[in-house]
Amino acid sequence: MTYLLKLTKEACLIAGLFSLFISCNTQPSENSNDLKDFEAVEQTYVLQLDSTIHFLKALKNSENETAIKENFLIAKKYFKKAEPILGFIEMENYKTLNGPNLLKVEEEDLTDIKKITPKSFQVLEENIFTDSNIDKEHIHQVVDFLANRLTLIKNNTDLSTYKDYHFLWLLRNSIIRTATLGITGFDSPALSQSMDEAQIVYNSLNNYLAFFKDHFHDKSLFEEWKKEISNTVAMLSDGDFNTFDRFQFIKQHTEYQLHLWNKTCKDWNTNFPFSLAINNDAPGLFSDKTFSIAYFADHAVPEEKDSISALGKMLFYDTNLSDNNSLSCASCHKASLAFTDGEKTGLGIHRKPVKRNTPTLYYAGLQKAFFYDNRTGNIEGQISDVVNNKDEFHSDLAALEKKVKSDPQYKEQFSSIYKNGITQNNIRHAIATYIRSLAPFNSKFDRNMRGEEASLTKEEMLGFNLFMGKAACATCHFPPLFNGTVPPDFRESEMEALGTPKTASNKTLDTDLGRYEIFKTEERKHFFKTPTIRNIAYTAPYMHNGVYDSLEQVMDFYNVGGGIGMGFKLEHQTLPEDSLHLSDQEQQAIIAFMKTLSDPMPQSNY
Template sequence: MIVYFYKNIKTHQLLVCLFLMVLCGCKKDKATTNISPIKQYQSTYLKHLNASINYLDTIVSSTSRTKFQENYVKARQHFKHIEAVFAFVDKENYKTINAPNILKIEEEDATDIKINNPFGFQVIEEAVYEDTIDTVQLKKIVLKTKNRLQLIAENTNLRLKDYHVLWVIRDQIARIALTSISGFDSPVLQSLKESSLAYQGVLDVLEVFEGKFKSKTVYQNFKSEIEASQNLLNSSDFETFDRYSFIKNHAHKQLELLQAIKKDWSVDFPLELAFNNDMTSLFSNTTFNLDFFADLPHADTLQLQKQQLGKVLFNDTRLSKDNSMSCASCHHKNKAFTDGLKVFPNQKRNSPTLLYAAYQQSFFYDGRTGNLEGQIVDVVNNKAEFHSDLDNLTKVIKTDSTYVNTFNTLFRDGVNQQNIRNSIAAYVRSLGDFNSKFDLNINGKENTLTTQEINGFNLFMGKAKCATCHFPPVFNGTVPPIFTETELELLGVPKDTINNVIDTDLGRYNVFNTPQRQHFFKTPTIRNISKTAPYMHNGVYTTLEQVMTFYNNGGGAGLKMDLEYQTLPSDSLQLSNREIKAVISFMKTLDDR
């Protein structure tokens, strides 16, 4: 009896223990299920971020070139895994951590100028692959980068709503297509495999949201497409990679599938960033949200009428003091809104195209104004241009009853300085339709590009390094996919084609007198480039062949100029004559129709 009773007690205890184990397990599973997807992802995010930090730390304790390079590559790979989210939630730190190896200059105004030496992955990459490694300097840069990432890790608390997640994925698709595959942020390795890792980061995000999909087909289609892109990137060579086909057949497909996810999740966006929320192409007149680039709201029910009014004002010579000049005097429609001159009489610089001027964050070659409305003020006040002022401009317009009636119809407060500038700016913002031969082909509306033209695009985006300054889709200096910064560059443009002497125009320096900004100029668009000769800020080159030779030889450095802060790579690009012709043939496909 005692033995039987003891056995029953043991059995009972065992059953109770098993019940408690099951109960606890259920509670644990339920607790895990209750963790939000973004919190689940945060553990993955921190795992890669801390791994990157640890490998950077290992560089500091390494002593050999091989270990420097091995640990750098591993640190970089872990960073690429989380790039999509990192770049979205901490844009400023991302720009610093992933910045090019050039002096970082911030000029808010004449009393607030910051000059900082660069650090981060690109700087480390160049340092560890130098013929002779400066170990002391390398470790300083690595330590600074590690410490910044450590601070970020300690303060990480990801809070992303569903629409944020779609923006994260969309931006990374665009970042890979427009910058990563060009080698923009990998100056030595130029590895397509990094882009594959960046895609893996997208999958990491998406996988924790798998339970949100109503349609498993939508989830699987997107995942399969990303995996196909990864396989292609992993098996391709940097110089021979067909970037044209990749963007056309993969990046654009991913954007279309992202719209399917948006529908499946029933996502409503509270606002639009640089990209329109329904965009499915990187090269379309529906790609961008123009309001993002403007200080004033762009789109309203009267926008078309405002553009038409702006066009009339744009061509009206009465706006200048002596009635001799209009905006159209320097910007002819049949010349892609340039004037065909080296420099317009009494002007300092070549007249740039106004086509696609809306898609930038600074204006004039020296970037001295931050919006189109400000540019208009500068032209009006300039003694060598309108030689007038806004008060006089307003008085002139008020003497014309047609103008007065139109302004009263379109604006609640009629004719005033702001509405005049807004109208002209509205017209300028309407210039550029993304309807070139290249646009129509990459969007599948035509199949007319030649093999040479496609090869030219692939060279432009790869070996020739053109796209590391002239970023698609606008092919200007505004950096995708965030589009908050328009770059200035020091190329070393010569004064003439005879003497290898830099042009005397100091460019950006004249705005704030920052010595390190001498001869820096804004990167213009190359769309419609066949119509905008002569080229460069001083019109020194009359042909695209001359321009390509200048770049191929290393810019000013190739002309034996000693330019400490030149941003253009000083080494020869090693482009053959055949390759140069291909790049030029591609650029000509960017003419609007």
């Protein structure tokens, strides 16, 4: 049951007012009709920011609870109208203004650790609509922050240098943001107004797109956009949060809109200066051609990447690279197990257990931080850590380089690919290139999303819809990667504090403090990176400590509210502590869906 169904009669009237607002398209001012493209976009956007600021200030000046709620809903409406532009040109500010009601910790190094108390629309929504007694002083502090930050943004907005490709990028970003965050409840935690807010975004996109009507050489393509957006809004308007068919929405609308986007790029003869996280010619969200490897690797991808990957694979399987010639990367990352090892925690040199579970390497290249504690920023850094770790390779990069140089075959291959031959950096780059190639996007779910087959069962589709909605799984495991790398910008791989138990009996909290051990930041105790659930059918046991052997155990853990739901004391748990109230049938449906994310596994471990 959504929160709206439990509102008082008075609050229901406000909710009705909100629904009335979303039925009205954002109308540009009369003057903007005489302006072109980004001039009109800027004028409309600034007016939307102005309106947001106005109703935030009205909220602060409201004397009673009804007026506070009403003004919040109107302010949020205008904020969502501005979202397509704001979320693109002010990425970091947007994340702050729309962030979750959770303490944010930024750790650059031991001398630069910031602890940021959230002041966002989500904070306001939770305080206004879930707290029994509204804390006006706190609300006023948050409102002041939001209004001041939006005023600063408004006063510094200048889109005069923006080009066609900027608009196309922000259009695509907004489409992807709505599908991967907007319809999941990510930014409407108390009211679950995701469907209504998504309508606001699409109506706003429709008006922004109208400013670029003259850019279309094929006028029928512009009409096709108008019709598609109208159909999208119609589907959203019929949607209830818990029963909305997100599978069909993404397949029928998000994927189709990305197809229209590609047609528009060609129609406009657009030349993109570079790629963002999503390739400029990506056919959709669920393809091996979707993501830019260079974006995630933070360096250009060489033309010889296939031969480099083949060389990296040789190194990956070479046991001679460890101290006692007994351990290779593949010893702990077996191809037939989705590059995991089936162990509770990994087995290092001399078969000695290491501290944490071995994660899959599938899709590992499509994230922005590595290891369960996010301690390195790229795969090359992860390789260095494994080589130097006394419980793993028990070696160092100089010894690694010496061993590789002693092999004539390696010398010949490195010389044919790299100008400077065998170096520590080139060895790491070759292995990393191979790991980055492990992103096939060839699961049953991917093929169904691409329309190559229609083989998903009703249970599997129900499971996806629960995953994306009622069960709130997708608020941490974001599609299409289903890891913690946040779309649509894919700039950050998130960590969460779940309260994972030490044993499957669920009696005590695990003693591994996770991210805390890097910088000793108290508020980071028990924080771990959100891994991908792609190929989860092959990667048991689960969690950072391998505590659970089955997906049924994992679902039960989440269903009861994680560690706090089990009675553990965990001050900064990010997982909601309330039960999800998922039935056994619903939990089985989610498991059935997760198994559709399995890529075909090789039969051998090479």
